[in-house]
Amino acid sequence: MEWLFLFCIGFFAATLGSIIGLGGGIIIIPVLTFMSQHTGFFNEITPQCAVGISTVTIVMTALSAFFANRKKGTIAYRMGIYLFIGAAPGAFLGAFANRFLDFSEFSFYYGVFLIVAAGILMLKSRIRPLHLKMRTYQNTYIDNQGMTHTYIYSPIIGIPLAFCVGFISGIFGIGGGTLLVPGMMLFFGVPAIVAAATSMFVILGTSVLNTVQQIAYDHIIWLYVLFLIPGAWLGGIAGPYISSKIKGRTIVILLQATMIIIGIQFIVQSFME
Numbered sequence: 001m002e003w004l005f006l007f008c009i010g011f012f013a014a015t016l017g018s019i020i021g022l023g024g025g026i027i028i029i030p031v032l033t034f035m036s037q038h039t040g041f042f043n044e045i046t047p048q049c050a051v052g053i054s055t056v057t058i059v060m061t062a063l064s065a066f067f068a069n070r071k072k073g074t075i076a077y078r079m080g081i082y083l084f085i086g087a088a089p090g091a092f093l094g095a096f097a098n099r100f101l102d103f104s105e106f107s108f109y110y111g112v113f114l115i116v117a118a119g120i121l122m123l124k125s126r127i128r129p130l131h132l133k134m135r136t137y138q139n140t141y142i143d144n145q146g147m148t149h150t151y152i153y154s155p156i157i158g159i160p161l162a163f164c165v166g167f168i169s170g171i172f173g174i175g176g177g178t179l180l181v182p183g184m185m186l187f188f189g190v191p192a193i194v195a196a197a198t199s200m201f202v203i204l205g206t207s208v209l210n211t212v213q214q215i216a217y218d219h220i221i222w223l224y225v226l227f228l229i230p231g232a233w234l235g236g237i238a239g240p241y242i243s244s245k246i247k248g249r250t251i252v253i254l255l256q257a258t259m260i261i262i263g264i265q266f267i268v269q270s271f272m273e
Contacts, residue, residue, distance in 0.1 A: 014235025052219030064236030094170020111266030
């Protein structure tokens with residue numbers, strides 16, 4: 001029964017995660033830790049093991065989402081590479097810090113962060129993308145309604161932002177898109193579907209790095225990974241397909257709702273541990 005449950009969680013987390021660019025770990029981590037602490041299932045899963053299992057699963061989600069998004073032309077590759085340059089060292093540092101993590105304290109602060117970030121994203125229509133006097137690059141994207149979106153991004157802002165994303169990704173075993181997607185939208189005016197696809201591109205790289213470290217720290221229970229991966233792979237394909245059929249505003253609403261719900265869950269979990 002628990003094996004079917006793992007498959008379904010992998011599929012749901014990957015589908016939702018790849019639609020809004022979060023990777024899926026933000027769902028997998030709370031579910032596994034809750035089941036371990038409050039039910040008779042997965043008793044051997046510690047917070048560190050949940051992070052390790054989630055990290056490996058995110059690799060498969062991001063990989064399948066990458067192939068799907070590449071066909072749809074929604075990945076901003078150059079911007080993604082700059083973001084990965086910042087995210088890579090952050091991911092290493094975050095995975096190392098995870099070994100000493102007090103989950104109750106960090107769960108509380110991270111939950112607060114998610115809710116605040118969702119609130120900022122709600123004000124996006126009133127916030128103009130930054131126009132700073134520094135080296136920038138311009139991209140355009142034509143959405144499924146034929147509208148052309150032009151946005152400008154700066155590596156000087158993107159790389160430090162991505163470092164924070166990588167650090168969060170390494171600590172919590174999540175994709176880090178909760179910060180990266182709103183950051184791209186707020187700072188650079190990137191369309192939601194491009195921000196989500198590019199976020200998954202960056203997450204692919206950071207999750208591979210995190211997986212190497214989690215293997216070295218022996219935080220991965222491979223039997224659970226075996227049943228999560230098929231669902232995650234299918235969800236990573238389904239997510240980009242669904243996102244191409246819905247409006248960008250719908251993706252933003254999904255992102256906001258997910259951040260608020262999971263943020264509340266993290267805060268509640270911090271008081272239960």
